[in-house]
Amino acid sequence: MKYPDWIALDTDRPEPRAWQMAEDRAQGAATALPAGGLGALAEPGGLVVACGPLAGILPAPLPRPVPAAPLPEALPLAEHQGVTLAAVPGLSAGTPALMTGAETRLAGFLALNPGWDGAVCLAGEETHWVQVSAGEAVSFQSSLIAPLRRAMAAETAPGPWDEGLFLEALDRTRSRPETLMSGLARIRAAERLGEAAPGAGLSQLDGLLIGADLAAAKAWWLGQPVAVITAREAIPAWSAAFSAQGVPALAAEEAAMTVAGLVAAWKRLG
Amino acid sequence: MKYPDWIALDTDRPEPRAWQMAEDRAQGAATALPAGGLGALAEPGGLVVACGPLAGILPAPLPRPVPAAPLPEALPLAEHQGVTLAAVPGLSAGTPALMTGAETRLAGFLALNPGWDGAVCLAGEETHWVQVSAGEAVSFQSSLIAPLRRAMAAETAPGPWDEGLFLEALDRTRSRPETLMSGLARIRAAERLGEAAPGAGLSQLDGLLIGADLAAAKAWWLGQPVAVITAREAIPAWSAAFSAQGVPALAAEEAAMTVAGLVAAWKRLG
Known part of the structure; x- marks a missing residue:
């Protein structure tokens, strides 16, 4: 070399x-x-x-x-x-x-x-859902959640991750994606009314956003092998999200x- | 006094x-x-x-x-x-x-x-859908589109309003609200690929956001009188949005x- x-x-x-x-x-x-x-x-x-x-x-x-x-x-x-x-x-x-x-x-x-055939979900600044076959990206669809997450995360009190609240919020937007923006307003109202436990808002925010992403990309993850590539700290959320759909997903760290x-x-x- | x-x-x-x-x-x-x-x-x-x-x-x-x-x-x-x-x-x-x-x-x-009975849509930093009866706010639901609009608007090239693109985008999220975040990624991709006419991205952005808002609040605006209170520059978009649903909406300027x-x-x- x-x-x-x-x-x-x-x-x-x-x-x-x-x-x-x-x-x-x-x-x-x-x-x-x-x-x-x-x-x-x-x-x-x-x-x-x-x-x-x-x-x-x-x-x-x-x-x-x-x-x-x-x-x-x-x-x-x-x-x-x-x-x-x-x-x-x-x-x-x-x-x-x-x-x-x-x-x-x-x-x-x-x-x-090298033999991977299925979907790859690359979740970073944007989420890209890629259909992979024979070593090629056959097609892909993107969604844009990072700017919204940044804007909203600043309004929530930091604290421990609450997987129950995450999955509850995820289920709401996955089954009823029209509730995304009203769900965000609820998180903000709970924070401003002092009704949110530390970490609750961020757990719910991630649930709403990933649930909306799953709803938009159902054709990409349903019924085929799925791998998710994302930042180390986001792997638990994405893994929990796919598990809740009954989809066993590989996870790989973005930096690696x-x-x-x-x-x-x-x-x-x- | x-x-x-x-x-x-x-x-x-x-x-x-x-x-x-x-x-x-x-x-x-x-x-x-x-x-x-x-x-x-x-x-x-x-x-x-x-x-x-x-x-x-x-x-x-x-x-x-x-x-x-x-x-x-x-x-x-x-x-x-x-x-x-x-x-x-x-x-x-x-x-x-x-x-x-x-x-x-x-x-x-x-x-x-003073005799208003029906829904009032207050579209500002948040959108509040209020059910009004006998001079009282009976109930309301909120949604949070302003932070997302600000984050996205910075990535689009300014230019003239395109009502056709606005209504097309609005119809997409109103009928399929799960396409909101992928629609945002499309707008961003078109801007970055140099495929978007000036003003197109912002017209589509407003369409996607208002369409998602209408989908989330269908029970609030369907089959009853509607008044929308918003900033002067946003009145045309909201009026066009309600007209496209066959809903004749009053509009009033937020500052007044x-x-x-x-x-x-x-x-x-x-």
Whole structure:
């Protein structure tokens, strides 16, 4: 390999994160992207393999339409701030739908589960439901819950996770998705009236949002193998949600799948 | 009247606003609440009649449970920063639900339409659907679309209102409310792929949100007289939304109803 030492960069999140890599292994935990950008992240002449929208760094490469393998056969290299950059393009669908970053987590998951046939739920800034067959993303549908979750979470008192309240709220929007926005108003009213236990509002919020997501994507998770890729702290909620539907879902951690996907991309540089 | 000159104050919005009043008439347009608070707003010994959560001013009075007339029989006076303050309490329901400010707009509407029997939709920071009979708010249900609208509107390109796109999006969530969050992801994808005309995203966003609101509150607007009280710029969208359902709805401007409601409160000071 021309670049045994390189930087893995994930820009598909409000705060981009980077890993120092030695061949296919991350050297320690992720770090934030320094204020100096790529030039401060890598040595001169070094390699950065990136996924995500690359906002403020470079224009992201054009997304590739599905059906497609999550990674292209070859990744073009670009020079930027004295650094060599290989950027993974996103995937698009005609709905329209767009993912920039989730395709890399999907590639990491498929590198570890090469025979996977079924649905993959990538729950991060957006939720992407992907139909996977023969190593390809055949089609996908997205939903947008993160901005709403952020706006609402600020109004709820922190506290312990309450799985009972979570599942009750989830069941409400999964069976009656029209109750999502009135459910949010109830959470807010309970907080303002001082009637909510600490942590109750956030448990219910996650239940309402994931329940609405399950209702919207029923065709994607019903009757086939499901894997969910999400942040470590969100895995219990998503696992409980699928269990409550009688769906045994694999769970994989978002950060680990991102690194695995960027490693798969790095191997295509030859 | 003891206080012929007074200040009307509405704190039920991200930026509170005030009107200089001469008896029952506003003297000019609303102004922002000065940084100095009440003491900078009114003369020493002057009167402020306020509605809303009063955040950062005083603890708001306890809300009154429905069924109830929108205004109490008498308003208690408090002293604050050398100013006399009369604060309108909110209304609560056991759902739980809470309005702080909308009850005053409802009082203004009922002062102008004393015989009203039917539903009133108060669409502001929250949407409150109120069942009104014999001058009382019998019950109400709320939904929370403003935080989501703000978070999403920042991602759409401004441009002219497109009523066709608005009604198409509205029909989608009204008939299939589970498509709300995937519809939001489509709007975002179209903007990021450069496929959205200026103004298209915002027209569709309002359609999805109002359609979801109509789906959640069907029992409130179907088969009875409906009045919608909202900001001037939102009246066309709400009017189009009700027309598309075959519901002839009265529309009244939020600011005018707020002033009328605060005048009704001022008259109860005796």
